[in-house]
Amino acid sequence: MACRRRRWDLWAGAAAVVATVAVAAAPGTSGAQTAAQPDYHPSLGDLMTMAVQPRHIKLGQGGRARNWAYAAYEASELRNAFNRIARTIPTYRNSDLAAMVASNIKSPLDDLDAAIKARDGRRFDAAYVQVTHACNACHQGLGHPEVVIKVPEAAMYPDQSFGAPPTATARRASRR
């Protein structure tokens, strides 16, 4: 009996040590930082600014460079961003956001995908203009006609290349 209790004490002691180490190792538990930080809940305007607008610009730049692999990637990113936004904010001012995405921008995005698949530059340019119109149609439909999107006139993102990656270019050159 005495032996068993000693073993139990040993286990309890070990558990206490493990708990102490776990607390010490947990981030954000030191000193003044113990107050819980409330979660950040981005607004629709935040999500448009961080998840939609940059991708619209990058998609335009990839398409202008006729970089079809990248354009396909970024078109999918943009489409998925809309889907995630509609899941995060299902209702905006009494409107069903998923329905607004479907009725405004799904079909222009489908046309854009088709142009990318066909590797057709002129078709891409036309479809990109339609996608851009669709941005504005939704802004008007949801009471924000002051938010006007246009085909970007200038290049942005100086740290990213929108042409084909160097390896692919080199491979093409060596085939010539």
Ligand code: HEC
């Ligand atoms: C499903 C509807 C819908 C679609 C589609 C849509 N938007 Fe928006 N967008 C909104 C709404 C609503 C707001 C206003 C949100 C708010 O501030 O309350 C907004 C706001 C914005 C803003 C304003 C942010 C700011 O601070 O200036 C930008 C930029 C934007 N959208 C970009 C785009 C682009 C680019 C597209 C197309 C690729 C697009 N949006 C497509 C609904 C949409």
